[in-house]
Amino acid sequence: MKQKSLYILVLAALILSACSGLGAKQPVTMRVGYAGSPDTLNPGAAVLAESYTMFGLVYDTMYQLQLDGTFKLGLAESMQVSDDALTYTFKIRDGVKWHDGVPLTAEDVVFTYNLYANTEDYPWMADYTTYFESVEATANNEVVLTLSEAIPNLDSQLVFLFILPKHIWENEDGYEFENTAMIGSGPFKMVEYKQNEFVHLAVNKDYFGTVPKVDELIFQTFENQDALVQAIKTGQVDMITEMPNTAVATLRDDPNVEVVTGAPFAPGVTDIIINQVTPENCPPGDGICTGHPALLDRNVRLAMAHATDKQKIIDVVLLGLGTPGTELLPDGLGIWYNTDLKDYEYDVAKANQILDDAGYVDANGDGVRDMPDGSRDLTFRINWPSDSIDSPRMAELLSEMWGDIGIKLEAQAMDPDALTAACCPAFDFDIMLWGWGSDPDPSLLLSVMTTDEIPTGSSETGYSNPTYDDLYTKQAVELDQAKRVEIVWQMQEITHNDVVYIIPFYSQNVQAFRKDRFTGWIVDQPKVELSDITSLGIVAPVK
Amino acid sequence: MNRYRFLIKKISWSAFTILFVLILNFFLFRILPGDAARAGIHDPRLTKEAIEKIRVRYGLDKPVINCLESVHPVKLGDCTINPFETQFFIYLRNLSQGELGISFHSNRPVTDILGERLWNTILLIGAGQILSIIIGMVFGIFAAWKARTVIDYSSLIISLVAWSLPTFWLGIILLFWGSNHGLPIGGKMTPGISSYPLLYQAGDTLKHIFLPTLTYTIVFMGEYMLVMRSSLLDVLGEDYILTAKAKGLSTFQILKDHALKNAMLPIVTIIAINLGFTVAGAIQIETVFSWPGLGGAIFEAVVRRDFPVLQGAFLLIAISVIIANLLADLTYSYLDPRVQSEQ
Numbered sequence: 001m002k003q004k005s006l007y008i009l010v011l012a013a014l015i016l017s018a019c020s021g022l023g024a025k026q027p028v029t030m031r032v033g034y035a036g037s038p039d040t041l042n043p044g045a046a047v048l049a050e051s052y053t054m055f056g057l058v059y060d061t062m063y064q065l066q067l068d069g070t071f072k073l074g075l076a077e078s079m080q081v082s083d084d085a086l087t088y089t090f091k092i093r094d095g096v097k098w099h100d101g102v103p104l105t106a107e108d109v110v111f112t113y114n115l116y117a118n119t120e121d122y123p124w125m126a127d128y129t130t131y132f133e134s135v136e137a138t139a140n141n142e143v144v145l146t147l148s149e150a151i152p153n154l155d156s157q158l159v160f161l162f163i164l165p166k167h168i169w170e171n172e173d174g175y176e177f178e179n180t181a182m183i184g185s186g187p188f189k190m191v192e193y194k195q196n197e198f199v200h201l202a203v204n205k206d207y208f209g210t211v212p213k214v215d216e217l218i219f220q221t222f223e224n225q226d227a228l229v230q231a232i233k234t235g236q237v238d239m240i241t242e243m244p245n246t247a248v249a250t251l252r253d254d255p256n257v258e259v260v261t262g263a264p265f266a267p268g269v270t271d272i273i274i275n276q277v278t279p280e281n282c283p284p285g286d287g288i289c290t291g292h293p294a295l296l297d298r299n300v301r302l303a304m305a306h307a308t309d310k311q312k313i314i315d316v317v318l319l320g321l322g323t324p325g326t327e328l329l330p331d332g333l334g335i336w337y338n339t340d341l342k343d344y345e346y347d348v349a350k351a352n353q354i355l356d357d358a359g360y361v362d363a364n365g366d367g368v369r370d371m372p373d374g375s376r377d378l379t380f381r382i383n384w385p386s387d388s389i390d391s392p393r394m395a396e397l398l399s400e401m402w403g404d405i406g407i408k409l410e411a412q413a414m415d416p417d418a419l420t421a422a423c424c425p426a427f428d429f430d431i432m433l434w435g436w437g438s439d440p441d442p443s444l445l446l447s448v449m450t451t452d453e454i455p456t457g458s459s460e461t462g463y464s465n466p467t468y469d470d471l472y473t474k475q476a477v478e479l480d481q482a483k484r485v486e487i488v489w490q491m492q493e494i495t496h497n498d499v500v501y502i503i504p505f506y507s508q509n510v511q512a513f514r515k516d517r518f519t520g521w522i523v524d525q526p527k528v529e530l531s532d533i534t535s536l537g538i539v540a541p542v543k
Numbered sequence: 544m545n546r547y548r549f550l551i552k553k554i555s556w557s558a559f560t561i562l563f564v565l566i567l568n569f570f571l572f573r574i575l576p577g578d579a580a581r582a583g584i585h586d587p588r589l590t591k592e593a594i595e596k597i598r599v600r601y602g603l604d605k606p607v608i609n610c611l612e613s614v615h616p617v618k619l620g621d622c623t624i625n626p627f628e629t630q631f632f633i634y635l636r637n638l639s640q641g642e643l644g645i646s647f648h649s650n651r652p653v654t655d656i657l658g659e660r661l662w663n664t665i666l667l668i669g670a671g672q673i674l675s676i677i678i679g680m681v682f683g684i685f686a687a688w689k690a691r692t693v694i695d696y697s698s699l700i701i702s703l704v705a706w707s708l709p710t711f712w713l714g715i716i717l718l719f720w721g722s723n724h725g726l727p728i729g730g731k732m733t734p735g736i737s738s739y740p741l742l743y744q745a746g747d748t749l750k751h752i753f754l755p756t757l758t759y760t761i762v763f764m765g766e767y768m769l770v771m772r773s774s775l776l777d778v779l780g781e782d783y784i785l786t787a788k789a790k791g792l793s794t795f796q797i798l799k800d801h802a803l804k805n806a807m808l809p810i811v812t813i814i815a816i817n818l819g820f821t822v823a824g825a826i827q828i829e830t831v832f833s834w835p836g837l838g839g840a841i842f843e844a845v846v847r848r849d850f851p852v853l854q855g856a857f858l859l860i861a862i863s864v865i866i867a868n869l870l871a872d873l874t875y876s877y878l879d880p881r882v883q884s885e886q
Contacts, residue, residue, distance in 0.1 A: 029735065031734075033729075039648055039649050039650075040649050040650045040651075042650065045650055120592075120596050121596045121597065121600055122593075123589055123593050123597065124589070124593075126590060126592065126593060127590070175600070175650070176650065178650065178651060191735070192734075192735070192737060194659075194734075194835070195649060195651075195656075196835050196839065196840075196843075197730055197731070197734065197835045198730065198734030198735070200734055200735045216735060218734045218735050220729060220730060220734050221729070221730070221833060222729045222833045223729075223829075223830045223831075223833040223839060224830055224831055224833070226715060226718075227718060227728050227729055227831065227832070227833060230718060230719060230722045230728060231722070231728060231729060233722075234722045234723065234725075234728075236722070236727060236728065236729070387846070417848070456590070456591055457591060
């Protein structure tokens with residue numbers, strides 16, 4: 001008897017719990033599956049892209065990056081710049097409130113910019129605040145930002161400086177504050193965060209811009225990509241931000257799933273790095289400079305470029321999901337990408353001819369060409385970070401392709417840090433397969449080929465060209481955008497002519513969403529990023 | 544008296560081992576190549592100055608220990624510096640205050656990170672262990688009892704197959720199967736239900752834990768079954784069992800009163816060893832099912848050179864293995880009093 005009543009009680013509780021879970025008016029919940037998790041929610045200390053995704057949803061910035069690579073005003077409703085381009089006056093929107101109800105004022109902006117500029121431990125922020133001279137609040141809704149130098153790209157510098165609430169941050173250590181409550185002013189607010197499990201956001205109904213149509217937004221971490229694919233197939237998530245290229249074909253066959261591809265929102269590049277540092281430029285102290293002397297010869301690099309079948313690399317390594325690369329600046333950089341450049345065509349005969357003409361012949365008949373003076377043969381070391389999935393296949397393909405022109409490769413994967421130590425500024429390598437993450441502004445990627453960066457470790461190739469260096473300095477201060485584009489295009493032409501890098505491909509962002517759940521995703525732009533506010537701010541449930 | 548001496552001896556040995564692990568732990572991870580301050584970050588925005596700042600913040604700029612500047616590569620250093628300003632001493636001092644340091648990667652205290660994950664792991668692996676022990680032992684006893692029959696051979700084959708299945712492979716197969724039958728395949732709870740009634744949450748967790756536990760149970764029960772079977776068969780061949788049979792006892796009585804206790808010794812050893820490693824989690828299962836446990840944390844920390852997390856996790860594992868072994872020793876002395884007297 002006693003047991004029976006217990007059963008009934010448990011049953012009743014179960015039914016009750018099921019009802020309260022499902023019976024209430026269901027909020028519109030969007031579930032996103034991704035394979036990472038933020039490293040920290042402190043915008044100054046964060047490094048990973050996953051963190052920046054959350055910041056973009058929860059915080060506001062002065063400028064917002066658009067999918068076409070341009071910027072538009074965000075928190076500011078207007079901006080005025082002085083004639084000398086040193087003083088920027090921003091007018092903050094009226095009536096903007098933090099998620100906890102406190103009004104957002106110019107003081108918050110001033111506090112935030114000073115925090116980013118003055119906290120030396122922040123890994124990225126020094127770069128974005130280099131030219132900050134002073135920030136002042138001249139009125140309740142007016143901020144005056146004074147620069148030490150006139151620069152053309154302040155918008156791209158401000159786009160990652162997320163505005164923080166002074167009333168919360170002023171009492172905290174700027175670096176150690178974990179910021180799990182994440183009070184912001186953006187279209188979504190934080191509900192709950194469990195690192196490596198999920199991020200649970202809810203819509204901010206008081207948002208000054210377009211209020212998103214989803215009530216709740218949940219990012220769920222899947223530690224393996226096969227599970228991610230299975231999760232969207234079975235409808236456990238509504239969108240996934242990444243997937244293995246091998247899964248694309250099967251997902252495309254699924255009637256409920258739409259796979260989209262495009263240039264990644266944050267431009268990145270995969271490159272074949274050729275060590276061409278000259279003995280004169282070898283950094284004193286740090287430099288070991290053991291690069292093969294043949295790589296200093298443009299003819300050898302040019303022959304290698306002609307012997308590289310990029311389409312084959314794309315087909316084998318990326319299963320077709322990429323476009324052939326030409327220059328270090330990826331095509332995802334929009335107007336900055338030089339579309340006039342014609343890539344070196346794949347032509348083994350031509351490559352062989354170039355090497356023959358330049359005197360690199362196979363003197364001893366072992367199948368590997370020798371230096372014109374016969375001192376050594378064209379055997380190059382090729383290294384890549386051991387955590388890269390694509391690189392081993394790429395190295396194998398390059399071995400075959402360059403084998404056709406009498407160049408032998410000694411391939412070896414290396415621990416990423418060991419690779420860094422061998423790379424730069426030590427220059428203790430011949431060829432490396434690696435890549436860069438970068439900014440929406442071209443300056444950063446252009447800087448890695450300047451002479452100044454050879455001793456700092458940012459230059460991987462050791463390339464040095466005074467004309468290029470001059471142009472780099474020029475573009476950094478050219479305020480007229482059209483003129484700056486012209487200089488940037490010219491710089492790409494120079495480095496392409498000198499074959500500084502061989503860029504095998506620009507890879508694509510591959511994402512997928514459930515067609516039967518939400519509609520309105522932005523997929524017709526050159527760039528694809530479904531987890532950006534541009535999509536998440538407007539998608540609506542399928543009726 | 545004898546028993547207390549045995550106890551004290553065992554406990555002091557355990558304490559000594561933990562101390563050794565503490566010291567080893569520190570140097571072990573510093574032998575890894577690479578710079579913890581910039582592990583895996585390749586970005587022109589990360590300047591030399593910024594890296595130096597990170598090193599200073601985490602104390603990586605200090606020498607490892609007196610006379611030793613760094614362990615990888617081995618670089619001898621100044622012997623005259625203040626020993627209290629070395630990484631090793633700071634590590635010991637923090638430990639003595641119960642602090643495991645701050646994670647290089649996420650900037651959070653290691654105790655917080657390991658704390659939340661430890662319980663997830665214990666939940667998953669604990670459930671898997673208990674199930675596999677019970678099922679494995681029952682099968683083992685049954686197989687030994689019905690030795691050399693179809694029942695024996697078929698459970699033997701099943702156990703051998705289960706034991707030799709690659710964990711991740713079985714996990715993926717079950718993941719595909721389960722997801723097509725409405726089972727969740729990631730995490731320990733559906734995100735966003737923390738405001739729901741507790742019973743609902745428990746039910747949800749039960750759904751999430753089902754597949755990983757099933758994987759774990761299948762892989763581990765084979766081992767228990769095989770050991771249980773063979774050790775019971777050994778015992779059943781002893782003369783005193785023959786005597787028992789001659790006395791006219793039933794097979795059940797022989798198993799219960801005469802054979803089982805003696806056959807338990809090897810099983811206790813395996814259980815103790817496996818329980819010790821429970822805390823380490825099952826890296827493969829946790830990765831396949833995105834279970835937020837310690838195994839996953841260790842894997843990530845290795846990739847990111849997150850020394851403090853690694854040190855903390857290894858310390859936790861070492862302590863739990865040592866304690867489990869201590870418990871096994873004590874159980875042994877209860878099951879087989881000869882063990883104490885031999886000491």
